[in-house]
Amino acid sequence: MNVSPSSSRPPARADAPPVLSLSALLKRPLEDREGHSLGRLADVIVRLRGVDYPQVTGLVAGVGGRQLFVPFEQVGSLGDEALKLTSAKVGLRPFERREGEVLLRADVLGHRLIDVAEARLVRASDVELTWHEGLLLVAGVDTHRPHRLLGLFGDRTAGQTYRDWKAFEPLIGHSLSAPERGPAARIRRMRPAQIADLLEDSSKEEEHEILGRVHQDPELEADVFEELEEDRASRLLGARTDAEIADVLSRMRADDAADAIAELPQRRRRPVLDLLPAGQRTKVLTLMGFNPSSAGGLMGMDFLALAADTPVRAAVAAVAEARSLQTEALTSVYSIDGDGRLLAVARLVVLLQGDPDALLGEVSESDPVRVGADTDLVDVALLMTDYNLLTLPVVDEERNLLGVITVDDVLEATLPEDWRHREVAPPPDTLRTARTARADDGAARSQEPPR
Numbered sequence: 001m002n003v004s005p006s007s008s009r010p011p012a013r014a015d016a017p018p019v020l021s022l023s024a025l026l027k028r029p030l031e032d033r034e035g036h037s038l039g040r041l042a043d044v045i046v047r048l049r050g051v052d053y054p055q056v057t058g059l060v061a062g063v064g065g066r067q068l069f070v071p072f073e074q075v076g077s078l079g080d081e082a083l084k085l086t087s088a089k090v091g092l093r094p095f096e097r098r099e100g101e102v103l104l105r106a107d108v109l110g111h112r113l114i115d116v117a118e119a120r121l122v123r124a125s126d127v128e129l130t131w132h133e134g135l136l137l138v139a140g141v142d143t144h145r146p147h148r149l150l151g152l153f154g155d156r157t158a159g160q161t162y163r164d165w166k167a168f169e170p171l172i173g174h175s176l177s178a179p180e181r182g183p184a185a186r187i188r189r190m191r192p193a194q195i196a197d198l199l200e201d202s203s204k205e206e207e208h209e210i211l212g213r214v215h216q217d218p219e220l221e222a223d224v225f226e227e228l229e230e231d232r233a234s235r236l237l238g239a240r241t242d243a244e245i246a247d248v249l250s251r252m253r254a255d256d257a258a259d260a261i262a263e264l265p266q267r268r269r270r271p272v273l274d275l276l277p278a279g280q281r282t283k284v285l286t287l288m289g290f291n292p293s294s295a296g297g298l299m300g301m302d303f304l305a306l307a308a309d310t311p312v313r314a315a316v317a318a319v320a321e322a323r324s325l326q327t328e329a330l331t332s333v334y335s336i337d338g339d340g341r342l343l344a345v346a347r348l349v350v351l352l353q354g355d356p357d358a359l360l361g362e363v364s365e366s367d368p369v370r371v372g373a374d375t376d377l378v379d380v381a382l383l384m385t386d387y388n389l390l391t392l393p394v395v396d397e398e399r400n401l402l403g404v405i406t407v408d409d410v411l412e413a414t415l416p417e418d419w420r421h422r423e424v425a426p427p428p429d430t431l432r433t434a435r436t437a438r439a440d441d442g443a444a445r446s447q448e449p450p451r
Contacts, residue, residue, distance in 0.1 A: 020078065020136075022104050022127040028270050029082040030061050030070070039063035043105040044129075045072075045097075046138055053165055054102065056129065056136040059083070060095050069095040074135070100444065104138070107172045112206060113141065114169035116186045119194035121201055128162040138165050171209045185213040192223035200223070202230060224253035234263035242268065246275035253326060254283035255300045255409070256284055262288060297405030298372030298393045298413060302326055305334040308343055308361030315360050316351050328406040331385065331390045335364050342393055342401045344368060370395050373402060381410050 014062050022044060030038045043060035059070040068091065077084040102108065104127050105395050112121045128140035140162030169186045187210065188197065195214060199207055216219045224250055237245050237260060245264070247274065249257040257276075261284060273281055283301045290296030302325045306315055315333050322330060333351065335344040344364035354363045369383060370393045383405060384392055392405045 018131055019139075020129040021142075022109060022129065025078070025083070025129075026105060027167045030059075030063075031082045031084050033076065033084065033086055035084075037082075038085070039068075043103045043411050045069075046102050046104060048102060051166075053132075053137040053139060054414050056138070057101070060103065067095045069093055075304055102170075102172055107126055108141075108170055112171055113143070113166065114171065114187055114198060115143070116169055116212075117167060119197065120189055121198060122168075123312040123439055126162075126167075128165075139163055139170055169213070178320070185216070187213050188217055188220060192220065193227045195220075196227035197225045199228065199236075200450050207236075216253055218247070222248055226252055226256040230259060230446075233260055238264065238268075242271045243275055245272050249284075250277050250280050252301055253302065254280060255298070257286035258284045259292070264294070272425070293377045294373060295371045295392075295394045295405060296402070298377065298380065299405045300326060300329060300409070301403045303329050303334060303391075303393075303401070303404040304332075305336045305340075305401055306360055308335040308337070308364070309357065310335075310360045311356070312351050312354050312358045312360060312363060313348070313356035316356070319348065326406065328408055329391060329404050330402075332362065333363050333364075334393060334401060334404075336401055340401060341399045342370060342395050343369070345393065368393065370399075371405075372396070377410070377413055380405060381414055384410060397430070415438060 009186060025043055025044065027043050027124070030041060032038055039060055039061045041142075042062040044056055045058040045060060046054035047056050047057045056072055058072050059075065061068045061070050070085070070091075072095065073085060074085050074087050076086040097103065099208040108124050108127055110125075112123050114120075115122045125144060127138060128142070130137055130139035132139075142162050144161060166186070169196050187198075195210065199210055211221075215226055221365050228236070237248065237381055240248075245268075249260060252260070257280065261272060266273065273284065276284065287297065287299075287301065289306075293300075293439040304318060304322055304325065306318060310318075319333065331348050332349065333346050334342060335346070337343055344361060344366045345368040346360060346364040351360075351365055368387065369387050371380060371383065373394055373396065375394075382390070382394065393401055394403045394405060396402055
């Protein structure tokens with residue numbers, strides 16, 4: 001959505017248009033109050049303000065081969081031909097970027113940003129600046145590539161369509177501005193699989209910045225590593241210390257953590273394992289003892305198992321409280337005896353629709369479909385297909401419940417290795433939303449000012 005001010009609101013400066021494009025401003029001459037040329041505009045400095053729109057605070061002027069700082073308070077006019085200052089001369093202080101400052105030309109224009117709604121990387125071809133309540137703000141970004149002929153022979157800004165700055169996550173790569181960007185990072189609203197796809201498509205510099213944002217939410221970081229391809233996850237983890245790797249793996253599902261450790265160099269596996277919490281270390285070591293393409297290698301060790309005499313009401317409450325377990329594994333609740341042997345399984349929908357006062361064993365399916373830890377992937381897939389299963393329990397020779405295979409584990413193991421690189425069509429509602437946004441773009445510009 002565009003964020004230009006209402007047509008009824010006058011601009012802060014009478015000679016300035018309500019909307020400016022960065023490309024139209026760059027390289028304009030700078031003149032003093034007498035009209036004498038001082039140099040040319042090299043860049044525009046903005047200060048990030050968390051969730052608010054960035055504010056223009058100064059200019060970088062190219063004067064005699066040097067870059068000098070010009071406070072925005074000294075800018076008296078933003079005319080079409082030249083930028084006029086209120087002072088008779090420019091200070092000779094060389095420009096040095098401060099904490100929280102971003103250079104629109106150097107950091108944004110021509111660089112890639114994250115389109116948060118569409119979960120993809122796009123390139124900024126221009127930036128929209130808008131007056132609002134006496135401040136010049138960054139309001140929008142145009143991500144359409146300018147027409148080559150227009151760029152060479154005509155108006156570069158013709159046909160531009162700006163979208164709200166807040167629809168994007170800029171990848172600036174400037175460490176001093178990172179504290180200002182981190183707390184308001186929009187990337188953390190995205191799904192882990194979407195962030196993993198971004199990492200697969202990013203350069204090393206972009207990758208570093210994306211991970212920096214994600215790292216501020218340890219649970220999200222673990223989820224993202226679970227979604228990454230093994231080679232990419234191995235490289236990214238391998239660049240960290242043993243303690244940092246263990247910190248990420250401690251929050252991952254045990255089966256994904258086992259896969260990640262198996263991809264580490266041999267010399268690093270034991271030190272990382274030793275740093276894992278005891279419970280996670282036991283699960284990981286158990287899973288590493290199975291063939292990765294067998295039921296034991298596919299299973300997760302987090303599941304909900306209760307005694308057969310548990311009331312259905314209590315079983316449903318246990319599902320509601322099992323917030324640390326993988327949601328896919330909670331589609332079923334298992335009945336076990338005192339020695340941990342599998343007795344029966346109850347689908348969650350059966351529990352929700354059944355008598356709350358009944359016992360778990362009474363509403364469960366006795367003699368459930370199950371496999372041994374050595375069962376190969378093909379047989380696992382066939383069983384889950386034949387019986388329409390979302391989960392499949394794995395047991396040992398004594399029928400002790402070892403773990404549970406979920407359908408997403410089977411899909412991930414059976415899909416082609418390059419499945420992440422396929423272009424998947426967006427759902428219909430996404431297409432409709434995108435088209436509506438483009439159609440309403442012009443109307444929104446005149447109705448909604450920056451907040």
